[in-house]
Amino acid sequence: EVQLVESGGGLVKPGGSLRLSCAASGFTFSSYSMNWVRQAPGKGLEWVSSIDYSSTYIYYGESVKGRFTISRDNAQNSVHLQMNSLRAEDTAVYYCARVSSGGLPDWFDYWGQGTLVSVSS
Amino acid sequence: EIVLTQSPATLSLSPGERATLSCRASQSVSRYLGWYQQKPGQAPRLLIYDASNRATGIPARFSGSGSGTDFTLTISSLEPEDFAVYYCQQRYNWPLTFGGGTKVEIK
Numbered sequence: 001e002v003q004l005v006e007s008g009g010g011l012v013k014p015g016g017s018l019r020l021s022c023a024a025s026g027f028t029f030s031s032y033s034m035n036w037v038r039q040a041p042g043k044g045l046e047w048v049s050s051i052d053y054s055s056t057y058i059y060y061g062e063s064v065k066g067r068f069t070i071s072r073d074n075a076q077n078s079v080h081l082q083m084n085s086l087r088a089e090d091t092a093v094y095y096c097a098r099v100s101s102g103g104l105p106d107w108f109d110y111w112g113q114g115t116l117v118s119v120s121s
Numbered sequence: 122e123i124v125l126t127q128s129p130a131t132l133s134l135s136p137g138e139r140a141t142l143s144c145r146a147s148q149s150v151s152r153y154l155g156w157y158q159q160k161p162g163q164a165p166r167l168l169i170y171d172a173s174n175r176a177t178g179i180p181a182r183f184s185g186s187g188s189g190t191d192f193t194l195t196i197s198s199l200e201p202e203d204f205a206v207y208y209c210q211q212r213y214n215w216p217l218t219f220g221g222g223t224k225v226e227i228k
Contacts, residue, residue: 048219
């Protein structure tokens with residue numbers, strides 16, 4: 001069974017940093033591209049970042065480019081999102097999502113349950 | 122950036138009725154359009170990919186159609202568990218974008 005479990009969310013002050021992690025199991029992690037998608041409270045979905053299976057191709061949404069960094073550790077079956085210079089508008093539930101292949105872009109076929117990031121003074 | 126506009130924002134229907142949801146793209150996305158369902162407190166779930174292909178385990182009452190800029194998600198006969206928010210998403214180019222969502226609520 002495919003499982004994605006996010007961790008690392010919490011309350012942080014504007015300008016602060018946070019590192020999210022997503023632990024994957026139930027599939028050959030090193031064969032699939034991974035993503036982060038967020039959802040502000042009561043709002044819709046926003047794609048944040050994608051990384052292909054080998055970390056060769058990495059993409060970011062405009063709103064986080066230059067502040068967030070996605071990475072993966074295929075030996076540890078995990079993907080991470082380093083978030084710096086956080087703003088109030090980054091407040092959201094952050095979902096880790098697998099795509100249905102090793103390539104990008106592709107469809108988000110499995111999602112974690114999300115981790116809440118709150119940016120407030 | 123490709124903007125996806127979903128309509129209506131809210132659809133009020135009764136169980137057993139047919140639901141028709143629309144997603145319009147600001148430019149052609151060919152058939153690279155997908156649909157997700159999200160229930161309160163849950164992560165989204167992939168329903169339809171490449172405009173008309175059902176994802177694994179998705180019931181046949183869900184169907185997708187369209188190409189280019191106009192797409193439709195149809196639920197042929199609403200079951201109680203289908204009342205949720207539905208999002209479309211394009212993977213034609215970067216950045217990946219989602220529509221604003223359509224809430225299907227019980228009338």
